[in-house]
Amino acid sequence: MSDDNLPTAHDAVHGHGEAAVAENPFADPGLPAHEPRRTDIDERAAKRAERQVSLMFVVSMLATVGFIASYVAIDKSKIVYIFPLGHISALNFALGMTLGVALFCIGAGAVHWARTLMSDVELPAERHAIEADDETRADVIQQFKTGAGESGFGRRKMIRNTLIGSMALVPLSGVMLLRDLGPLPEKSLDSTGWKEATPDAPIRLINMNTNEPMKAEDIGIGSLTFAKPGPSASRPGGLQETDEDFQQAIAKDALMLIRIQPDDIKDDKSKGLGFEGVLAYSKICTHVGCPISLYEQQTHHALCPCHQSTFDLSDGARVIFGPAGHPLPQLKITTDPSGYLIATQDFAKPVGPSFWERSA
């Protein structure tokens, strides 16, 4: 065993050279003598400890019975008030507490037993160096060399190199097999459900709460309204919660409508996309895609509650704070002859978080 690898307490090779003094005042005094505990010498104390341990095991048994009784007896809908927890499920409380006590008491009993009644005499055990001795090392290396020589791996370079090549390539099959996990992105992130809107076939804006089309005058100054697409050629009933792809569609189509005094709109282009001060922005944050839902009507700031990107809706939804990298896309809206708000084209820029292929 190469015990040299294990340093002694005072190693002069790496440490501050500690000169060997005849009598080292800092020398290891050796293992201290065992000091008996009360339970080691007083049989009555030992008996008491024994009873305490057993008591804990008995409490555990009772708690398990309590668990079973609670499971059977307590109705799952029962709510109780327990100070300071408030109104909580009686079943959850009873099951959890009884299970907790049943488990805890087994543990407490075992630990108490170990601490009071089992031997607490400390014993030393030798460590052995992890590294093998030189003889073993030489032997194993020789064996390996013999094996390697017999395989001819080192000699037959062509076999070796082609083996490495084939091993390197074969995982590619596994990677290829992942291809059908999903379709290719193509251009799908560039457009939304509003893409079918044209001046000839506009799509109405549907109020998310009332499920009704809305007029500009329905939107008060300073209010925030959420909207989704109405009927279109491919979705004659408009976007409905029952649609199979509702989640996917609403993740891109959701609109946030606000109305600002036209004079307060700082960005002329943004003003032009709106209708009499009603502006329609994508509700999906351009940072990582959370829906934006906090609006401060005095400042016209909208804030994403996930990462606090803040957009100035009176200024083309410019980012004024937070980690978003670009403004919220705005949807061009107008009204149809009956006065309902409509979109006649898709967002000019992709909604949601940035991606590599995003060009606008």
Next chain:
Amino acid sequence: MSSSSSAKQAAPASTRAKPANKAEAAADYLDGRLGIYSLAKSNLRKIFPDHWSFMLGEICLYTFIIIILTGVYLTLFFKPSMGEVVYNGSYAPLNGIHMSEAYASTLNISFEVRGGLLIRQIHHWAAIVFVAAMFVHMMRVFFTGAFRKPREINWIFGFLLLFLGFFDGFLGYSLPDDLLSGTGIRFMEGAILAVPLVGTYISFFLFGGEFPGTDIVPRFFTIHVLLIPGIMLGLLVAHLILVFYHKHTQWAGPGRTEKNVVGMPLMPVYMAKAGGFFFLVFGIIAAMSAIASVNPVWAYGPYRPDQVSTDAQPDWYMGFAEGLIRVMPGWEVRAWGHTLNLGVFIPLMLFPLVLVAIAVYPFIESWITGDKREHHILDRPRNAPVRTALGAAWISLYLVLLSGGGNDLIATHFHLSLNDITYFVRAGSFIVPVIVFFVTKRWCLGLQRRDKEKVLHGRETGVIKRLPHGEFVEVHAQLDPTALHKLTNHEQYEPVELPAEVDENGVARKAGVVAKTRAKLSEGYFGEGNQIPKATAEEFKEITSGHGHH
């Protein structure tokens, strides 16, 4: 061939003595098939040293077992499907609402299955405690230098367990498909989209098309219950085998050397203590789950990509990643028809780097010290001031980023400006770790000085003595040999020196960049002012012999 003669032939008798009782007979039976006596020979009375901090690793092990037990139970009831259903159950506020089967079955586990809520809560609480315990356990190993040879590889196993624990926690959080978990997945999608070149493709392959699609919950489910736990189980077993093989580290003390391990035997003391501790941990987590609600998914409602609640927070261990993404300025580069979203991509890259910084530390330190020996005696953190300061600086960075991840909660609870907190975190990520580093190092050096003082001048007794000429002095008592040994047996490294600029033949020899860096780092670790030379035996004798002894 005669069958009668072979039947008469008695089987050769075992050379082993007859077992004394049924238990011995059973053990003999198993030994004949499994070789249990050889296995148990050195392990039944294997010695474990005792220190409270050694239980931190045990908590990790036990919570992992609890997570697996409760996780299996939950899979019996959970439906990992995004198929849409209309909820019609006993939680009235959500009746008639469209939701995924995953969310509906989570509600059922919480309200219809008796004890289901408790198991869900135990599963989540145990996961939180598991990650927390891994963190603290890792800190213990770091600050005491227990990661040094021969344990560097086990440090890596532990690191991987922590990293995988993070991800499995995140995936588990995502499965119920409630509003909060869906928001977390959306965050992940946005982060993946920020990866240049392949981000969009990875996102489409992961989600089976556009976000959110209907594949993500079943896919996450398999990864959460099978793939990652399988890998973790393998790592955990390897981790424990190595702990067993290396034997435990121990603190310095009388009779404790690098070549032995002092403590109490596995049977019976550690069987009772460690086995009992499993029940203590399980019991406490069960009681916590009875009284403290975690992740009440019914209060959030089903996920819809156009809805969100405030206080959108991940579990705490993902909070620093959340902090990174919240405080990063929104840098976006657009060129040649492409968008590079640095505002998301940089945090995405920093997230693993913050963790990997800790993973590689053992290798950096052993390179600097050039120490190739095994270490089994633990360092007191004060005796490795630079290491301790680096660890403290890392923790401070972690906490600063965590406070960035909870900036909304800090703002509302302490009535602070959210923007100010974000600005503080932006600057603080760079400044705070540096301050913490220097403060911690000074603190360690101060403690080293105090140790030296105690060794040389003894401890203060509180007894004031008046000398004949009127001077008042405090009586100091010399330390006992045990304390003297404990305070002086640690080892102090010399900084590495660059080789002489000319060799023995007078030929110029240029030190490479690597050697120079190493010398610089070594000076920073062990140079003058970075450690206090410990008391030597000569100094001690000089002071304690003769006069001036008060």
